[in-house]
Amino acid sequence: MGFAFAKLFLLLLPLLSSLTLEHSAAQGFNCSSPRSCRALVGYVTVNNTDLGTIQSLFNVKNFRSILGANGLSLSTPRTHNISAQQVIKIPINCVCYNDTGTSSGAPIYEVKEGDFLFHIAAEIFSSCDDVNGEKVVHYAHIVKSGSTLEGIASEFGTDEGTLRRVNNITADNQLIADQPIDVPLKACNSPIRSDSLDFPLLAANGTYVFTANGCVRCTCDAAVNNSTLRCEPSQNKPSRWETCPSMQCEASDGLSLGNSTTSGCNRTTCSYAGYNNSTIFTTLEQDSTCSSTTPSNDVTRISLNWDFLCILILLCFHLFQ
Numbered sequence: 361m362g363f364a365f366a367k368l369f370l371l372l373l374p375l376l377s378s379l380t381l382e383h384s385a386a387q388g389f390n391c392s393s394p395r396s397c398r399a400l401v402g403y404v405t406v407n408n409t410d411l412g413t414i415q416s417l418f419n420v421k422n423f424r425s426i427l428g429a430n431g432l433s434l435s436t437p438r439t440h441n442i443s444a445q446q447v448i449k450i451p452i453n454c455v456c457y458n459d460t461g462t463s464s465g466a467p468i469y470e471v472k473e474g475d476f477l478f479h480i481a482a483e484i485f486s487s488c489d490d491v492n493g494e495k496v497v498h499y500a501h502i503v504k505s506g507s508t509l510e511g512i513a514s515e516f517g518t519d520e521g522t523l524r525r526v527n528n529i530t531a532d533n534q535l536i537a538d539q540p541i542d543v544p545l546k547a548c549n550s551p552i553r554s555d556s557l558d559f560p561l562l563a564a565n566g567t568y569v570f571t572a573n574g575c576v577r578c579t580c581d582a583a584v585n586n587s588t589l590r591c592e593p594s595q596n597k598p599s600r601w602e603t604c605p606s607m608q609c610e611a612s613d614g615l616s617l618g619n620s621t622t623s624g625c626n627r628t629t630c631s632y633a634g635y636n637n638s639t640i641f642t643t644l645e646q647d648s649t650c651s652s653t654t655p656s657n658d659v660t661r662i663s664l665n666w667d668f669l670c671i672l673i674l675l676c677f678h679l680f681q
Contacts, residue, residue: 397488398562398569399454400429401500402447402540411448418450424596425451428568447502451569453487454498487542488560491526496544497564505537513524516543517565548580550589551643558633563589570594572635575604576617591632592618605635609642617642625650 391405393546403414415423416439426658427436429451442448487498501512509520524530526542535541545564558571565587570577570652575598578591593616598604607617609630615621617640620629625648 395451396455397560399452399487399498399500400449400545400564401452402502403450404445404502405442405446405448407444409442409444411436411440411442414442414448414450420450420583422570422574424570428563428570431566431568446485449499466501466506491522491544495547495549495560495562497547497562497567499543499545499564500540501543503535503537503539503541506535507535508532512541512543516545518544522543522603546582546587548585548587548589549593550578550633551633551645553634553641555636556633556641557636558565561634570596572604572640573598573600575601575640576607576632576635578632589632590618605638605640607640607642609644612644615644622649 403418405414411423411426411432414420415426420426423438424434426432426448427434429449432440435472448582450519489498490496499516501516503512509523509529513520522544523541526544529535547562547564550561552559561569561578563569563578565580565582568577568579571591574596575594576587576591577596579585579593580589582586593604593607607630609615609617612628612630613621615628615630617630620627622628627647627649629645629647631643631645633643635641
């Protein structure tokens, strides 16, 4: 009986949510982009569990995609313990339909008898839209009791104004515990071609993703890579190819994906640009390794004052000889 009720509840979940969320902070994630993308959904664990169980729970095909979404090392085992009430980010594919973001069908949540805390919004909420003119990864964050917009913004590196605008809310009292709120996570910049099968390839800071049929691993680390997506061969067995295609940059004297060469202040990097059914695209990117900062006016003024003082001292010393 309990399992049948849970199954029925899941079937009615989109309808129930569309009704109950009408008066809450989460009125649905607006989505106007005519494309699909990667998004994240927060899942609050009910009991002590492990990553392997969560992978099975959501039918996530590749275990490493869960590791990447949560910034965990690739050496993390499936038996890695997850405590009750801990949040695990679940990667989903999002598409825009009727101006609302929705999951494209995966992952699928398998209801377990007695598990009625469906702290998951993948069936209803996601988005692919840019925010403030920037690429972002939309994260369906489950609001905790007592949360504030300021606290959520601080936790995820955004601002209150953005949260208010994206979620169409004006005050903290519109935040409802255990309901999802759209938190846009800034994504790293990348030279992915618009005709690539993985366009737009989005990864939030502190995460990594696998693409090009698993042949390429791309990492977003704003502190190390200056908010630029850095990609390299994954060394994984490809999912749809017998072997991974060449990842060498043309006209680069043998420079391969992820490798760089430096000449003076100029650094040239072979970067990932996407893929199609048979080819992995690469492109050469250049940046400067030399500091471009110049002294401020105050520093320059202090330096000139010291120079003037030294000249006066030398003149005085000469006059009194």
